[in-house]
Amino acid sequence: MKRSWLLACLLCASAAAQVKYEDIIKSPGEDWLTYAGSYSGWRYSPLEEITAENVGSLASKWVYRVPNSRKLQTSPLVYQGVMYVTDANSVYALDGAAGRLIWQYVDTRVEEQSNNRGAAILGNRVYITTSDNYLTALDRRTGALLFSKNFADVAKNTKSTAAPFVAGDKVIVGSSGGDSGMRGFIAGLSAETGEEIWKTYTVPEKDGDPGSETWGRMLGWGGGAAWLSGTFDPELNLLYWTTGNPWPDFNPDTRPGDNLYTCSLVALDLDTGEMRWHFQFTPHDTHDWDAQSWPVLVDIDWRGSKSKVVLHANRNGFFYMLDRVTGEFLRATQLIDNVTWSSGIDDSGRPVLIDDKDPTTEGNWVCPSVKGATNWMGQTYNPGTGLLYVITLEQCGLYSKSLQVPVPMKNFPGGGATEKGGQVIVRALDPKTGKRVWEYPMTGVGLMWSGLVSTSGGVVFAGDDDGSFIALDARTGKHLWHFSLGEQLNASPIVYEAGDKQYVAIASSTAIFSFGLFEPMKPVPLPKITIQE
Numbered sequence: 001m002k003r004s005w006l007l008a009c010l011l012c013a014s015a016a017a018q019v020k021y022e023d024i025i026k027s028p029g030e031d032w033l034t035y036a037g038s039y040s041g042w043r044y045s046p047l048e049e050i051t052a053e054n055v056g057s058l059a060s061k062w063v064y065r066v067p068n069s070r071k072l073q074t075s076p077l078v079y080q081g082v083m084y085v086t087d088a089n090s091v092y093a094l095d096g097a098a099g100r101l102i103w104q105y106v107d108t109r110v111e112e113q114s115n116n117r118g119a120a121i122l123g124n125r126v127y128i129t130t131s132d133n134y135l136t137a138l139d140r141r142t143g144a145l146l147f148s149k150n151f152a153d154v155a156k157n158t159k160s161t162a163a164p165f166v167a168g169d170k171v172i173v174g175s176s177g178g179d180s181g182m183r184g185f186i187a188g189l190s191a192e193t194g195e196e197i198w199k200t201y202t203v204p205e206k207d208g209d210p211g212s213e214t215w216g217r218m219l220g221w222g223g224g225a226a227w228l229s230g231t232f233d234p235e236l237n238l239l240y241w242t243t244g245n246p247w248p249d250f251n252p253d254t255r256p257g258d259n260l261y262t263c264s265l266v267a268l269d270l271d272t273g274e275m276r277w278h279f280q281f282t283p284h285d286t287h288d289w290d291a292q293s294w295p296v297l298v299d300i301d302w303r304g305s306k307s308k309v310v311l312h313a314n315r316n317g318f319f320y321m322l323d324r325v326t327g328e329f330l331r332a333t334q335l336i337d338n339v340t341w342s343s344g345i346d347d348s349g350r351p352v353l354i355d356d357k358d359p360t361t362e363g364n365w366v367c368p369s370v371k372g373a374t375n376w377m378g379q380t381y382n383p384g385t386g387l388l389y390v391i392t393l394e395q396c397g398l399y400s401k402s403l404q405v406p407v408p409m410k411n412f413p414g415g416g417a418t419e420k421g422g423q424v425i426v427r428a429l430d431p432k433t434g435k436r437v438w439e440y441p442m443t444g445v446g447l448m449w450s451g452l453v454s455t456s457g458g459v460v461f462a463g464d465d466d467g468s469f470i471a472l473d474a475r476t477g478k479h480l481w482h483f484s485l486g487e488q489l490n491a492s493p494i495v496y497e498a499g500d501k502q503y504v505a506i507a508s509s510t511a512i513f514s515f516g517l518f519e520p521m522k523p524v525p526l527p528k529i530t531i532q533e
Helices: 022-025
Strands: 058-065 078-079 081-086 090-095 099-107 120-122 125-129 134-139 145-150 164-169 169-172 183-191 196-201 231-233 238-242 264-267 275-280 293-302 305-313 318-323 329-334 342-343 351-353 363-365 380-382 387-401 414-428 435-441 454-457 461-463 468-473 479-484 496-500 501-507 511-517
Touching: 022 164, 058 479, 078 120, 078 496, 120 164, 145 511, 169 238, 231 293, 238 293, 305 387, 318 342, 329 342, 380 454, 387 454, 454 496, 461 501
Parallel strands: none
Antiparallel strands: 058 511, 078 081, 081 090, 090 099, 120 125, 125 134, 134 145, 164 169, 169 183, 183 196, 231 238, 238 264, 264 275, 293 305, 305 318, 318 329, 342 351, 363 387, 380 387, 387 414, 414 435, 454 461, 461 468, 468 479, 496 501, 501 511
């Protein structure tokens, strides 16, 4: 841990202040306190300084090069002007107005350098998970280590990449590694000590467990990793978490049945981890279309009454709406143009399958590709426009299966998948109808993984497929502004305030860039010079 004492005054000024659970419920505002900004997963900021009319005047305010970074996926947190950025097994506290380093923490104990998508914050603590499954708590003011508690066995091919999620007095963590033969889970840990309070597995372990009848030989090792953070309804006390694909990914011969609870959205009681309901988007998935895309919580008018719903744009090519109280399927519409594995979703929410679309030993072309119609990139819901904005990908892929016998924990997905070409498109969807309102096609070759954020000023910010940060009109999709960052983008932007100024920040592959409105320098009067003869 390294600290700049000159900048520590930023933290000292707010030393008495602490991030309360109630603060997170109310966020975002000037602060950005969760990965998605709010418990509902909107990635929306009510700040009004930057608008569709003046966004063309955005200028780069600062850049911080994260040491030894190669592919940043972090979505920073901001509290009282201090930004917290993560990379693999590390945290950096920055001055949000100037980008200067305040302190840094690097866990040199960990050899593996997995992706890391962010931190959580509560009280005077910042939380991260390490690649080898430790929940680490740091003092947000100094970066001092408070505790580091193991919650899963890395020897069983379980890793951690998601941003931890704070709700109440708990830190919620998930598991990654589902393509290698493991047993996925979601766990609630004590925010005070890191001790496990509950753990809910996403696949059954043995015969007789709920869902065990939907498996075969892969019972207990079927994947279902939970490698993306979730959302939360404080009124219902329910967490909404998506689960990963079944294993082996591309050869389903050893796992007949629906393979519960993979490729699903599960609603968990915050206090106990009890699964209140589940909805499976892709039963018996054979294309690695896990459900790791954001569950967005909104209240809308549905069939004549105000309804609590959860929106989900899925990798399988469809856009779903569910009742978030009961999990009842309400509606699904097609998210992308080219879907060849299913002709639609029936009234119960199950896909209507098209024959002969599973992977073969020779290879089988299917749309969407293994990247999915969308993926883990952040979505944004703007209450001002009433629209949900989603990164989508029009791309097909060649899926093949291997006849090799799968062995748990051996990093073997049972085949493979490749893709060709592709078009990334930002689409604005009307949740009330599921229909598209506008779309913005991006140039590039379909490699981008950047997400979105929107503001009350009528702007949607995104990273594009050419490595630029862009601003779009939230109502029309019109391009308003762009700035080239010079490298691929794999993270989602945030909006925050520092020193009474509004900023928009995003991580490129190696750095954090922050932008604000251009302010012309005031002319400095020149001193009078008297020349004596």
